[in-house]
Amino acid sequence: EAGVAQSPRYKIIEKRQSVAFWCNPISGHATLYWYQQILGQGPKLLIQFQNNGVVDDSQLPKDRFSAERLKGVDSTLKIQPAKLEDSAVYLCASRHPGHPTGELFFGEGSRLTVL
Amino acid sequence: AQRVTQPEKLLSVFKGAPVELKCNYSYSGSPELFWYVQYSRQRLQLLLRHISRESIKGFTADLNKGETSFHLKKPFAQEEDSAMYYCVFGAGSYQLTFGKGTKLSVIP
Numbered sequence: 001e002a003g004v005a006q007s008p009r010y011k012i013i014e015k016r017q018s019v020a021f022w023c024n025p026i027s028g029h030a031t032l033y034w035y036q037q038i039l040g041q042g043p044k045l046l047i048q049f050q051n052n053g054v055v056d057d058s059q060l061p062k063d064r065f066s067a068e069r070l071k072g073v074d075s076t077l078k079i080q081p082a083k084l085e086d087s088a089v090y091l092c093a094s095r096h097p098g099h100p101t102g103e104l105f106f107g108e109g110s111r112l113t114v115l
Numbered sequence: 116a117q118r119v120t121q122p123e124k125l126l127s128v129f130k131g132a133p134v135e136l137k138c139n140y141s142y143s144g145s146p147e148l149f150w151y152v153q154y155s156r157q158r159l160q161l162l163l164r165h166i167s168r169e170s171i172k173g174f175t176a177d178l179n180k181g182e183t184s185f186h187l188k189k190p191f192a193q194e195e196d197s198a199m200y201y202c203v204f205g206a207g208s209y210q211l212t213f214g215k216g217t218k219l220s221v222i223p
Contacts, residue, residue: 041216043159045211093159100167101147101205104211105158106158
């Protein structure tokens with residue numbers, strides 16, 4: 001089966017600019033996650049969707065970050081305006097409802113550099 | 116709150132030597148714990164989960180509630196084991212909290 005697809009793979013922007021990342025989960029995976037991984041740290045959950053509803057966005061900096069999953073499939077994560085500390089890899093992951101707890105499938109990630 | 120702690124950022128061992136990647140957790144109930152691995156230029160992937168008590172690629176991890184630990188072990192390291200290893204805590208709603216990771220380097 002095809003894996004989780006993410007784009008773009010790399011993005012370089014100036015601070016205060018905006019950026020958007022796209023994720024296409026594995027077909028049939030109802031749960032979708034966005035993680036932020038800063039260099040030298042483990043991934044940190046930003047937001048979790050169940051179909052097109054938000055399950056948890058408690059760690060999403062809502063003043064500048066937004067995410068949507070309108071049709072319960074693809075998802076977009078936006079940052080506006082970007083700050084230097086947003087430089088990180090943004091990972092998308094998905095989970096099938098029938099799969100065991102903890103088994104997430106990750107995309108390759110989108111690496112953001114903010115100058 | 117930090118749920119899992121991986122005290123070592125980098126661990127280097129010689130090929131054929133035993134490996135132990137340490138992980139301690141903080142949780143008063145019965146945790147769900149996992150190990151994820153990321154090989155060079157590959158995606159982050161699940162290695163094993165404590166509940167299944169399985170051995171994957173020669174790795175095992177036993178949950179020790181008394182010591183609140185979930186250390187990852189392998190008796191004989193191989194070069195292909197070189198990777199980043201993350202200890203992961205599972206909570207409700209299928210959320211996962213990752214540790215900071217340990218980079219394992221197996222020296223030929």
